[in-house]
Amino acid sequence: MxxxxxxxxxxxxxxxxxxxxxxxxxxxxxxxxxxxxxxxxxxxxxxxxxxxxxxxxxxxxxxxxxxxxxxxxxxxxxxxxxxxxxxxxxxxxxxxxxxxxxxxxxxxxxxxxxxxxxxxxxxxxxxxxxxxxxxxxxxxxxxxxxxxxxxxxxxxxxxxxxxxxxxxxxxxxxxxxxxxxxxxxxxxxxxxxxxDVGIWKRMIKYAMPVMIAGIAFTVNEVLDKILLEKILPVEIASEEVGKYGACVKLAVFMTLFITAFRMGIEPFFFSHSDTKHPQKAYAQITNYFVVLGSIILLAVVVFSDVLKVLFVRDEAYWEAMPVVPIILLAAFFLGIYHNLSVWYKVTDRTKFGAYISMIGAVLTIIVNLIFIPYFGYMASAVATLMAYGTMMMLSFYFGSMYYPVPYNFRKIIFYLGISILFSILSFYIFDRNLFVGIPLLILFLGLVYKLEFENLKKLYLNR
Structure with missing residues (x-):
């Protein structure tokens, strides 16, 4: 924040x-x-x-x-x-x-x-x-x-x-x-x-794939700014990076949610891995993560013009606003990936995290190198979305093979699909018109309330 x-x-x-x-x-x-x-x-x-x-x-x-x-x-x-x-x-x-x-x-x-x-x-x-x-x-x-x-x-x-x-x-x-x-x-x-040398060696063996995955994650997250600086013409490079970097910060509302969620849930994954049927708990956590993330995605998109005035004061930066929904969705995909990644962490298959992240990093680098000269920072935003979307799908694919979790895909796809559709309508079709965006957000919140209230009530009462 x-x-x-x-x-x-x-x-x-x-x-x-x-x-x-x-x-x-x-x-x-x-x-x-x-x-x-x-x-x-x-x-x-x-x-x-x-x-x-x-x-x-x-x-x-x-x-x-x-x-x-x-x-x-x-x-x-x-x-x-x-x-x-x-x-x-x-x-x-x-x-x-x-x-x-x-x-x-x-x-x-x-x-x-x-x-x-x-x-x-x-x-x-x-x-x-x-x-x-x-x-x-x-x-x-x-x-x-x-x-x-x-x-x-x-x-x-x-x-x-x-x-x-x-x-x-x-x-x-x-x-x-x-x-x-x-x-x-x-x-x-x-x-x-x-x-303890023995403990250190085992920790390093476990940590190295995590580091490689972390490097790949960071490539996906920040390398686009460095490549924009190096690929774009010198006279406009820093200025374009500045515009892009400022508008991308509006996605921090999604990033903040994901980070807070991940910091709390990562110890939970490990501490509950030995309990009876932990997969059911993991599935339920992911379902509610998608519900909350979908609300944040749509809310930030709907109020993006309000947020830009509050947080990006100079109009010289606003040219890069079209990247905001793309980066928000990319961050959301990354959050879903973090939830899906429980399978390789609790089964000590961290090398898969490294492989998946490296695929995302390679995709990021290739798309940026090829398309930045033609589309500038829009290429960087799309590359981030493609990388995290690919990583999310790969994690689910391998997870279903090695550590099946009973995710409610109908619910996940429903909420994700509706929030993306409403975001496109609000931001790109109706040009961020609040008289269209706010009713769409209220409609989405009404759907969530109707479908989830009883489940959340039971969950709270059974604590």
């Missing part, structure tokens, strides 16, 4: 070209984050659940991440200039990028430990502190500091530098990441450290 909150600030003080540079830098953040985590978060859940000595799993995981992060920082310092040239990130920014990546990597296992031990309040409070601090610092540097510098010849005038928006954004991120690590240090300090 922080991404959406910051968009009106960034688009209010930065032209699309400058904001495009920020989008590309954070695309690289996402890619490096996967390498620095290397699947250890998912491996931690898997081995923490079954291990008789949970303390060894925790300490081994912490030491592994700590060692790999230190190695990353050493390489970053030694090869700072070549990496800056290769990534096409200014040398003045690259140091901040390395430190932010390192600080974020060091809290991966502590946050996973909170989730595994079902401590959502502490998890949420620390995450919210990170968000509030990041948002506050961004607001100060980008909105308040320029005004204070104009009204003062002293301290504020001395620390303010014009056209330093990107640097201020990175400083804000660095400080919030550092504070987050300080708040999580107790997980590092309050335990005896034992590095």
């Amino acid at each position: 922080l991404n959406v909150i910051l968009v009106p600030i960034y688009t209010g003080v930065m032209l699309p070209g400058s904001y495009g540079q920020v989008v590309v830098i954070y695309a690289y953040f996402a890619i490096f984050n996967i390498f620095l985590a290397y699947g250890m978060e998912t491996a931690f859940f898997r081995f923490y659940k079954d291990s008789e000595n949970k303390k060894k799993v925790v300490s081994t995981s912490l030491l592994s991440i700590l060692g790999s992060t230190m190695l990353f920082m050493i390489i970053g310092v030694l090869f700072k200039s070549p990496l800056s040239s290769f990534l096409e990130i200014s040398i003045e920014y690259i140091g901040y990028v390395f430190w932010i990546l390192a600080l974020d990597a060091l809290v991966i296992i502590p946050f996973a430990w909170l989730r595994a031990n079902e401590r959502p309040m502490r998890f949420a409070i620390i995450k919210l502190i990170n968000v509030v601090l990041n948002l506050g610092l961004n607001s100060f540097f980008l909105l308040m500091l320029p005004k204070l510098a104009l009204d003062s010849d002293g301290f504020f005038a001395n620390i303010y530098k014009p056209d330093y928006e990107i640097l201020y954004i990175l400083i804000s991120n660095l400080v919030s990441s550092a504070v987050t690590l300080l708040l999580m240090l107790r997980v590092y300090l309050r335990r005896p450290y034992v590095f």
Whole structure:
């Protein structure tokens, strides 16, 4: 959600070209984050659940991440200039990028430990502190500091530098990441450290396919911004990336739902895998995920013109609005894929996750490389939709072979199909007319109420 909150600030003080540079830098953040985590978060859940000595799993995981992060920082310092040239990130920014990546990597296992031990309040409070601090610092540097510098010849005038928006954004991120690590240090300090080589080898074996899948996922998620920057003509590349990156952020309402759902449901999948007939629970969870996701898809599409005014303030960015329904649907497909992927996680067939994700990544790369020169960011949006749609279908196909789950396909296809149809009518056919979109949304909500109210009532009463 922080991404959406910051968009009106960034688009209010930065032209699309400058904001495009920020989008590309954070695309690289996402890619490096996967390498620095290397699947250890998912491996931690898997081995923490079954291990008789949970303390060894925790300490081994912490030491592994700590060692790999230190190695990353050493390489970053030694090869700072070549990496800056290769990534096409200014040398003045690259140091901040390395430190932010390192600080974020060091809290991966502590946050996973909170989730595994079902401590959502502490998890949420620390995450919210990170968000509030990041948002506050961004607001100060980008909105308040320029005004204070104009009204003062002293301290504020001395620390303010014009056209330093990107640097201020990175400083804000660095400080919030550092504070987050300080708040999580107790997980590092309050335990005896034992590095169990046997456990580590088994965890790495489990984690490597997860890392490959994560890389492929990230390629699907962010590589389009990097390829747009590199393929489009230099004079318009950053500007087009900025427009696309800003409008894509409106899909964060779907992404937020999916992320929150996944963070809660992933530990549930593992903890209930040994119960009697867990497939029935998995099927029911997926059914309701599709219901809620369909509502979010249609609601965001219907109110997209309202949301763009609230979150993407500058009209210069609105040219890319036609990508919003496509990206929303792509994110929804990804969420369904996460639910379907339970089969390879609980059966330790994580290599299938890697294979499926790699197919999606290859599809993303091919479609972007071929069609960006002709269709620009619309090609990137369609490539994302194709990749996640393909991954969703492949996961279902292989899952039905190795770990059948009794999904209610009639219900899933009904809700998904109606929400897509109504979204097309509202956004593309009737050009985002609220007098058409709102009745369609109300009609869809009425259908959900009629079909699901009794089931939800029974589910709640039987808790």
